[in-house]
Structure formats: structure tokens, C-alpha cells
Amino acid sequence: MSLVTVADVAHDDLALMPTIRSHSSDELEVVSQSATDPETGQFFFLVEGADDSFESALDADHTVCDWTLVSREGDTRVYRIGHPDDVILLSPVVTELGGLMLDAKSSDARGWTVRLQFSDRESLADLWQFCEAEGIEFNLRRTVRQDSWTNGEPTTLTDAQRQALVTAYELGYFREPRDASLADLADALDISPTAVSGRIRRGTAELIGATLLDE
Structure with a gap:
């Protein structure tokens, strides 16, 4: 434990x-x-x-x-x-x-x-x-x-990553076809498209590592 x-x-x-x-x-x-x-x-x-x-x-x-x-x-x-x-x-x-x-x-x-x-x-x-x-x-x-010493929950998803992911979800960035581009998210968050992309990428990786991967 x-x-x-x-x-x-x-x-x-x-x-x-x-x-x-x-x-x-x-x-x-x-x-x-x-x-x-x-x-x-x-x-x-x-x-x-x-x-x-x-x-x-x-x-x-x-x-x-x-x-x-x-x-x-x-x-x-x-x-x-x-x-x-x-x-x-x-x-x-x-x-x-x-x-x-x-x-x-x-x-x-x-x-x-x-x-x-x-x-x-x-x-x-x-x-x-x-x-x-x-x-x-x-x-x-x-x-x-x-139960064991494994690298699981809880995550260290930052507030910035959480905000980027939630904004992307709400604006339809994850829909197919997409309703929003990285530029749209950048405008909504008042940061650069590169920064948005990085936060979504790292936030997604953090969530996958915490919830989907098994030791």
C-alpha cells in the first residue's frame, strides 16, 4: 500500500x-x-x-x-x-x-x-x-x-493543460471534422498556437499515462 x-x-x-x-x-x-x-x-x-x-x-x-x-x-x-x-x-x-x-x-x-x-x-x-x-x-x-508502488493516479495535469483541453473539447477541436483550429484555441486562450498544441499534447499524454496504461 x-x-x-x-x-x-x-x-x-x-x-x-x-x-x-x-x-x-x-x-x-x-x-x-x-x-x-x-x-x-x-x-x-x-x-x-x-x-x-x-x-x-x-x-x-x-x-x-x-x-x-x-x-x-x-x-x-x-x-x-x-x-x-x-x-x-x-x-x-x-x-x-x-x-x-x-x-x-x-x-x-x-x-x-x-x-x-x-x-x-x-x-x-x-x-x-x-x-x-x-x-x-x-x-x-x-x-x-x-495497492502497490506504481506510477498511477492522481495526475499532475497543470491548470494550463486542463484549461487547454477543456477549451478544445468545448469548441469542438476533437470532433470529426473539427469545429475549431489551433488558431481558434489560441485566440480563446490568448496564447500562441504552438503553446496550445504543446499543452494539449502534454495534457493528453498525462491523462493517458494515468488512466489507460497498466504497469
């Missing part, structure tokens, strides 16, 4: 918070496999919608000590980012408590939305107490119990 929790976390000194706040339209995601050894202080981040101003934001971000552009394809980039010792990193704390950080994604300008897995509620309570002591905002979205 395990406990899977989705929560929103925010703090001025939490990793990449200044960048998230200044580039709320970009979507950041921790590449999970890179967080298996938090002692290195190096993490990989996938960024959707990034332009050159994003790298200027990294330079000005006090939670970043160094960064390297690893790969780039269109407006999707992968960065390796290092953090100073005084930056708050949640994943090492989760690991110390015997848990897993399954996903971590930026949540507009508010902070990070994380999906965590623990063996019991006591470990989750310990994490909440740590956040309270450090002044970290910790807003619990939902929690479910699972």
Missing part, C-alpha cells in the same frame, strides 16, 4: 521560483530520472515555450548558480541547472522521508506542482511539518491510496 499526493508548493528561495514567476507562460518540468542522486546539486529541466529571455531570467535567478543548455528543438529546451547550497530543494527531503518525487512541474506563476509517493500518512505529515517550519506554502490538492 502506498500514498500518492499532488500538492502545490511555493517559496521565494525554492529552486527556480524567480524564473517561474517571471516566465509564467513557459512550462518547466523536472526530468525525473535526473533526481535520483540529489546530492549532486545538478538537476535537468525540460522547458516548453522558452526563448532567449528565459536564459536571461536564469542568469538573474538567485536560486541558480550555473546552467547549461543540453538540447534544443523548436521552443522545447532541456537545461542542466545547478543550485547554491542555501536554495530549498524538496526532492532530497522527500527522499530522506522514504518517498519518491514522481513529477514536478511549474504551475503558472504560483510555484511548483509536485506528485509524491509515500508509504504512509506519517511521512506525508513529516513533509508538511518541514514545509511549515521553512515557511514553504504547501497546498494539498488530492491524495489517493494505491
Whole structure:
């Protein structure tokens, strides 16, 4: 039996918070496999919608000590980012408590939305107490119990992805033939067609992974 929790976390000194706040339209995601050894202080981040101003934001971000552009394809980039010792990193704390950080994604300008897995509620309570002591905002979205340690519900579908999917459904983007184009969705959401396409693609992948795939 395990406990899977989705929560929103925010703090001025939490990793990449200044960048998230200044580039709320970009979507950041921790590449999970890179967080298996938090002692290195190096993490990989996938960024959707990034332009050159994003790298200027990294330079000005006090939670970043160094960064390297690893790969780039269109407006999707992968960065390796290092953090100073005084930056708050949640994943090492989760690991110390015997848990897993399954996903971590930026949540507009508010902070990070994380999906965590623990063996019991006591470990989750310990994490909440740590956040309270450090002044970290910790807003619990939902929690479910699972029979095994599998990467299932609940999802970390972001508010932006949810809004894009719902808008696409309501305007008839998924009908055959379509009643709305990406340009129509972009106008409705006041973002670029490329951003709409990315949110629909990632949101759909998130829902499929959470509801249709079996371990």
C-alpha cells in the first residue's frame, strides 16, 4: 500500500521560483530520472515555450548558480541547472522521508506542482511539518491510496493543460471534422498556437499515462 499526493508548493528561495514567476507562460518540468542522486546539486529541466529571455531570467535567478543548455528543438529546451547550497530543494527531503518525487512541474506563476509517493500518512505529515517550519506554502490538492508502488493516479495535469483541453473539447477541436483550429484555441486562450498544441499534447499524454496504461 502506498500514498500518492499532488500538492502545490511555493517559496521565494525554492529552486527556480524567480524564473517561474517571471516566465509564467513557459512550462518547466523536472526530468525525473535526473533526481535520483540529489546530492549532486545538478538537476535537468525540460522547458516548453522558452526563448532567449528565459536564459536571461536564469542568469538573474538567485536560486541558480550555473546552467547549461543540453538540447534544443523548436521552443522545447532541456537545461542542466545547478543550485547554491542555501536554495530549498524538496526532492532530497522527500527522499530522506522514504518517498519518491514522481513529477514536478511549474504551475503558472504560483510555484511548483509536485506528485509524491509515500508509504504512509506519517511521512506525508513529516513533509508538511518541514514545509511549515521553512515557511514553504504547501497546498494539498488530492491524495489517493494505491495497492502497490506504481506510477498511477492522481495526475499532475497543470491548470494550463486542463484549461487547454477543456477549451478544445468545448469548441469542438476533437470532433470529426473539427469545429475549431489551433488558431481558434489560441485566440480563446490568448496564447500562441504552438503553446496550445504543446499543452494539449502534454495534457493528453498525462491523462493517458494515468488512466489507460497498466504497469
